[in-house]
Amino acid sequence: MSLSEHTTGRHIPDRLRSPLEARLKSWESLLLLVAIAIFVANSFASPYFLNAWNLSDATFNFSEKAMIAFAMALLIIAGEIDLSVAAIIALASTAMGAAVQMGAGTPVLIGVGLGVGLLCGAFNGLLVTRFGLPSIVVTIGTMSLFRGISYIVLGDQAFGGYPVDFTYFGRGYVFWVISFELVLFALIAVIYGIVLHKTNFGRAIYAIGNNPTGALFSGIRVARVKFILFLLTGLMSGVAAICLTSRLGSTRPSIAFGWELEIVTMVVLGGVNILGGSGTIPGVVIAAVVMGLVTFGLGLLNVPGIVMSIVIGALLIGVIALPRLWAMRRG
Amino acid sequence: MLKRYLTSREALLFAAIVALCLLIATRFAGFVAPSNLLRVFNDTSPLILLAIGQMIVILTKCIDLSVAANLALSGMCVAMLNLAYPDLPVAVIVMVAIGLGALMGMFNGILVWKLAIPPIVVTLGTLTIYRGFVFLVSDGSWVNSHQMSPAFKAFPRSELLGIPMMSWVALAAIVIFTVVMTRTTLGRAFYAVGGNPHAATYTGLNVGRTQFWAFTISGALAGLTGYLWVSRYAVAYVDIAGGFELDVVAACVIGGISIAGGIGTVGGAVLGALFLGIIKNALPVVDISPFWQMAISGAAIIIAVIVNSRTRRNTGRIILKSAEKPA
Numbered sequence: 001m002s003l004s005e006h007t008t009g010r011h012i013p014d015r016l017r018s019p020l021e022a023r024l025k026s027w028e029s030l031l032l033l034v035a036i037a038i039f040v041a042n043s044f045a046s047p048y049f050l051n052a053w054n055l056s057d058a059t060f061n062f063s064e065k066a067m068i069a070f071a072m073a074l075l076i077i078a079g080e081i082d083l084s085v086a087a088i089i090a091l092a093s094t095a096m097g098a099a100v101q102m103g104a105g106t107p108v109l110i111g112v113g114l115g116v117g118l119l120c121g122a123f124n125g126l127l128v129t130r131f132g133l134p135s136i137v138v139t140i141g142t143m144s145l146f147r148g149i150s151y152i153v154l155g156d157q158a159f160g161g162y163p164v165d166f167t168y169f170g171r172g173y174v175f176w177v178i179s180f181e182l183v184l185f186a187l188i189a190v191i192y193g194i195v196l197h198k199t200n201f202g203r204a205i206y207a208i209g210n211n212p213t214g215a216l217f218s219g220i221r222v223a224r225v226k227f228i229l230f231l232l233t234g235l236m237s238g239v240a241a242i243c244l245t246s247r248l249g250s251t252r253p254s255i256a257f258g259w260e261l262e263i264v265t266m267v268v269l270g271g272v273n274i275l276g277g278s279g280t281i282p283g284v285v286i287a288a289v290v291m292g293l294v295t296f297g298l299g300l301l302n303v304p305g306i307v308m309s310i311v312i313g314a315l316l317i318g319v320i321a322l323p324r325l326w327a328m329r330r331g
Numbered sequence: 332m333l334k335r336y337l338t339s340r341e342a343l344l345f346a347a348i349v350a351l352c353l354l355i356a357t358r359f360a361g362f363v364a365p366s367n368l369l370r371v372f373n374d375t376s377p378l379i380l381l382a383i384g385q386m387i388v389i390l391t392k393c394i395d396l397s398v399a400a401n402l403a404l405s406g407m408c409v410a411m412l413n414l415a416y417p418d419l420p421v422a423v424i425v426m427v428a429i430g431l432g433a434l435m436g437m438f439n440g441i442l443v444w445k446l447a448i449p450p451i452v453v454t455l456g457t458l459t460i461y462r463g464f465v466f467l468v469s470d471g472s473w474v475n476s477h478q479m480s481p482a483f484k485a486f487p488r489s490e491l492l493g494i495p496m497m498s499w500v501a502l503a504a505i506v507i508f509t510v511v512m513t514r515t516t517l518g519r520a521f522y523a524v525g526g527n528p529h530a531a532t533y534t535g536l537n538v539g540r541t542q543f544w545a546f547t548i549s550g551a552l553a554g555l556t557g558y559l560w561v562s563r564y565a566v567a568y569v570d571i572a573g574g575f576e577l578d579v580v581a582a583c584v585i586g587g588i589s590i591a592g593g594i595g596t597v598g599g600a601v602l603g604a605l606f607l608g609i610i611k612n613a614l615p616v617v618d619i620s621p622f623w624q625m626a627i628s629g630a631a632i633i634i635a636v637i638v639n640s641r642t643r644r645n646t647g648r649i650i651l652k653s654a655e656k657p658a
Contacts, residue, residue: 127633127637131637131640132640133636133637133640134590134591134636136394136451136590137580137584137590137632137636138633138636140577140580140581140584140632141581141584141629141630141631141632141633141636142629142633143577143629144577144581144625144626144628144629144632145625145626145629145630145633146629147625147629148622148623148624148625148626148627148628148629149626151622151623151625151626152620152622152623152626154622155620155622156622253622257574258574261396261455261458261459264455265455265456268452268455274449274451274452275449304466304471306462306463306466306471306569307463307466307467309459309460309462309463310459310460310463310464310467312459313455313456313457313458313459313460313463314456314460316452316455316456317442317448317452317453317456317457317460320446320448320452321442321446321448324446324447324448325446328446
């Protein structure tokens with residue numbers, strides 16, 4: 001998007017940094033420091049912060065968004081983006097609500113949620129890979145389309161009456177304060193971490209993000225990989241839809257409104273280059289925790305939600321601007 | 332020459348709009364009455380103003396997601412200014428709104444220019460920051476109709492030659508920016524920077540600075556729209572125009588402005604905005620629930636991108652058609 005990397009010239013060091021130094025100076029370590037600082041500041045600021053149940057509640061702030069953020073991270077590393085994720089949640093949740101009205105049980109609901117997510121992801125993927133359209137525009141369109149269908153179905157009504165055992169996904173606890181959502185979040189983080197960092201598929205994602213043409217010529221099926229990534233993002237939106245619907249116990253068409261921007265913020269805060277080609281899953285995990293802690297800590301201090309969003313926005317620009325300002329000062 | 336105009340994206344979109352109007356007319360003939368079409372245009376004016384600004388930003392390979400938040404903050408600031416100093420002339424209010432909007436646009440632009448942060452990240456951040464500031468300056472309270480001075484509310488509604496001032500502002504913006512984009516070096520620089528940044532650099536254009544001016548224009552238009560919005564609806568609160576930034580981008584996409592930069596016209600942006608405005612105004616009169624609007628505009632965006640990518644594929648590349656086929 002900018003020319004600076006071409007005009008300023010790149011400094012090429014004559015030796016690699018030692019692994020320890022590289023790790024200490026990495027984005028993830030910086031972010032971890034921020035997370036620890038926020039944690040410490042919070043525990044001084046509010047006496048209610050250091051409480052196992054309160055902290056457990058705090059995880060609900062980010063776990064659903066983070067599930068999608070992992071898939072989104074892969075997509076952004078590959079040079080694409082999906083702004084329709086929150087709309088997919090709305091559509092999947094609406095479909096589940098409609099299924100409940102027809103008397104569906106919990107297993108069917110899960111199938112419906114995941115199925116709608118996959119279908120929406122496939123639709124996005126098809127438009128981007130088959131027609132060669134820019135994903136940002138396509139998903140702005142499908143964002144209106146998917147949520148629009150929810151509005152057509154529901155209008156100003158709401159679906160409710162979910163079966164009792166369905167509430168487990170959003171409100172259940174596996175062990176003591178460890179919620180089902182937190183376990184699912186951790187599990188998904190590990191799976192995505194392995195896929196991105198330890199498999200050929202993961203390497204292909206980086207290759208595509210850095211140089212799609214080069215990746216194609218080196219035998220990577222670029223279109224297929226991208227299609228799978230859109231499928232995964234749709235699937236994760238379906239998973240998040242199940243958790244969120246179960247937690248709220250009802251479906252309105254405005255469910256998860258504006259989440260797409262929060263999820264992209266989470267991914268970028270996690271050190272993923274918005275232009276594609278670099279980023280890590282541990283970074284996104286820490287970013288999710290940072291955002292969760294900020295929202296929760298400020299909430300305990302009775303700071304209104306909209307003021308928290310200023311902090312999140314400033315954090316997003318700040319963490320990207322500060323290293324650049326620092327680099328500019330050093331010449 | 333004539334053929335080129337007839338097969339252009341804008342002509343295609345214009346034909347689609349005419350077809351849409353005729354379709355609506357079969358259900359409700361009164362919709363295409365001139366007075367009603369003027370009303371629809373007036374109603375779409377804010378979207379037209381923002382779409383013109385957004386078009387310029389998109390031309391330079393950037394995107395401005397903060398326009399709606401900018402609109403809300405500028406609108407709230409001038410509403411509170413009016414509340415504090417009811418005797419301030421409207422001209423001053425308008426200048427303040429434009430100035431505030433331009434400042435917010437400059438902030439976006441400076442981050443993109445000097446720090447080379449990707450525009451989508453910058454404006455995603457400032458979107459939440461500006462919106463949050465609306466809450467901070469207003470303390471979450473509303474500025475209602477009875478708190479605004481009569482002159483403040485009257486300006487967008489006052490008529491000149493039977494057309495409300497809000498429409499005149501949109502018309503003026505269309506004319507001014509058509510001239511700027513086609514007849515000035517700055518306007519051509521926007522195209523050059525977006526079309527081929529490397530070539531633009533070699534011709535001596537400062538890419539970052541051009542993008543900075545694009546953001547400034549977009550911000551100034553958002554500020555102006557902020558005043559018009561608040562005074563026309565006679566209310567200012569934190570959530571005004573929430574999510575409107577996506578409508579603005581949608582108008583541009585439907586208007587054939589390429590998200591990759593360098594392609595697009597003021598006319599296209601205006602037609603794209605009108606297309607959305609007509610759908611929004613027509614749904615109630617043809618007895619379709621307004622809840623359909625979102626899905627329809629979504630489908631329109633997708634169709635528009637597909638159509639635009641098709642036409643581009645056929646006509647791209649060939650620059651000197653006459654030279655290629657010597658008659």
